[in-house]
Amino acid sequence: MMICVVGLGYVGLPLAIQFPRSSAKVTGLDIDQSKIDQVNRGRSYIKHIASKTVSEVLRAKRLNASTDSSRIKNAEAVIMCVPTPLTKNREPDISFVIKTGTTYPGTTDEN
Numbered sequence: 745m746m747i748c749v750v751g752l753g754y755v756g757l758p759l760a761i762q763f764p765r766s767s768a769k770v771t772g773l774d775i776d777q778s779k780i781d782q783v784n785r786g787r788s789y790i791k792h793i794a795s796k797t798v799s800e801v802l803r804a805k806r807l808n809a810s811t812d813s814s815r816i817k818n819a820e821a822v823i824m825c826v827p828t829p830l831t832k833n834r835e836p837d838i839s840f841v842i843k844t845g846t847t848y849p850g851t852t853d854e855n
């Protein structure tokens with residue numbers, strides 16, 4: 745099974761390295777090139793995730809990371825882990841979710 749995790753932050757990266765334990769393959773997508781580069785070099789930028797764990801799933805060819813949103817087309821399941829910061833009224837700002845949902849290929853009727 746191929747799973748796509750969109751947003752490799754505090755939630756997305758730990759999630760992306762768990763699925764390969766059950767033999768699923770994961771493509772991690774992010775707009776932050778430095779995160780993509782670090783993941784693809786087997787480096788963790790999340791304190792409680794060891795780089796060793798990231799490099800193990802990379803070596804097993806069960807994880808790859810990219811800024812290329814077209815990779816979402818190969819996924820059987822997509823998990824969105826983009827930010828939802830609180831507004832000044834303490835309501836979630838879902839603009840990142842809407843942007844992701846409308847700009848990724850195949851996520852609207854138009855593309």
Ligand SMILES: NC(=O)c1ccc[n+]([C@@H]2O[C@H](COP(=O)([O-])OP(=O)(O)OC[C@H]3O[C@@H](n4cnc5c(N)ncnc54)[C@H](O)[C@@H]3O)[C@@H](O)[C@H]2O)c1
Pocket residue numbers: 750751752753754755756773774775776779825826827828829840843844
């Ligand atoms: N961090 C926590 O402890 C925690 C706990 C519970 C729930 N959450 C929720 O989980 C979600 C993700 O939070 P987080 O802490 O992982 O955020 P984060 O800021 O650490 O990571 C979000 C990632 O999404 C990326 N991103 C933004 N727009 C994107 C796009 N269009 N396409 C691809 N990537 C994009 C960012 O570059 C970043 O790497 C939020 O809804 C948050 O409220 C977080």
